[in-house]
Amino acid sequence: MLILAFDTATEAATSALVDDGEVLAERVSRAQTLLEDVDALLRQGGAHPRDLDALAVGVGPGSFTGVRIGLAAARGLALALDVSGAGVSTLAALAAGAPGALPVVDARRREIFTLADGEPAVLAPEALDLDPGTVCVGDGARRYRELLEEKGAEVPPDGDERHLPRARFHAALARDFGPVELVEPLYLRVPDAEQAVKR
């Protein structure tokens, strides 16, 4: 099964072409150039778009615009190629790439997306409850390195690839492939305007 996987939820967009578990090619760039990566992956893997069997797409949490670029591309691909797809949480992919570590994604506005009791959550980095020695990975861990290290966490050097939600893990984690239009973004925050109306 030839799977095209990508995640554009964080600043570094990742993508991978995986055939029955074997990683044929991998890329890291930006959400805006995702399709360039996809094109390069297929050329590297000697595949044609029609050869794709399924998509594995990062659904966030992360940058709202980034998440949407990935999902809009996935929906366009599915429409044109009639392939199925599955969504994979960006946090789950990060965790899979760094076993035992806590994934921390920058949520901007001095907040982070992370797993609290195994569930995706948005909170202030100060509010994070950590066991000493916990390894924290992700762009949020990099951004709040000092604060997390003060709490006794261990944050790998900035260039460490464990900070990236690498798409090979999306391909590995993807389950229950179905219509890509049913793969929903994981925003974890309502739009500001909505909050204002509710008040």
Place this chain on the structure above:
Amino acid sequence: MILGIETSCDETAAALVTGEGEIRASVVSSQADLHARYGGVVPEVASRRHLELVTPVIREALSEAGATLDDVDRVAVTQGPGLIGALLVGLAAAKAVAWARRLPLVPVDHLNGHVASLYLQPDPLEPPFLCLLASGGHTMLLDVRGHGEHELLGTTLDDAAGEAFDKGARLLGLGYPGGRELDRLARDGDPKAYAFPVARVPGLDFSFSGLKTALLYAVRDLTPEELEARKADLAASYQHAIVRALVERVREAAAQAGRETIAVVGGVAANSELRASLPDARLAPLALCTDNAAMIASAARFTPAVAYPGYLGLDAYASR
């Protein structure tokens, strides 16, 4: 056939148009109701909805046209100007469809799109002409010399004409978007009841912000009962002031550019008083006045296509 995709503001739209400019399908999913509770378009809310709707509208356009993607030879998409997060949804989907099918992509300027709504069948207009583009986001006088070739003669210095309509409607308690409601109410009112001033600015530019303030003052001094009684007169007078300013400037611009044909496009082209005040002008068909994808596909007929793989890294732009 050209597949057009438009997601620049609060309409998610897809269309299929032939190379000769015949509309085979034009699907527009308006988000107006969604944004009404906020009193205006909220970019994050709009972008979320675009993602939900972008492929369903394409699917619907294909089925309406009785076509499949095999019949499509070009994908056209709005690249800007507009809400950047909203544009990126349409662009990502368009790139993906084009890439998967190895089709060329035509990045279209939204304003060119509005002008190109006049080039569609059954009665396409041929340049040159003087074009007023008036919508919620834009008020522009364009000397259109050829397909996709125009010079900007004048624009608004503050609010767009459609924005002035919507803000006036809100002051009169007509909800959002209120331009259409204000137009309806104005038919029962006296356009001469109030003398609302429209600022004369040099050249061929517009200014509508003073007008809105004048309406605010007029409304502020009224009790709720008085406002109810005078609402139609206020709407009629306010609309008359906007339309008069537009018509005067359009005539001046046409004379200055030496154009005999005047055309009006954009959401405000649906206004009944404006249509009546320019009886000799070419007006975009009502269905093509507000944002739609048929106009984007139409513009693509006169815009160079980018061949695969040149468009894969293409970015959207919020403004020019």
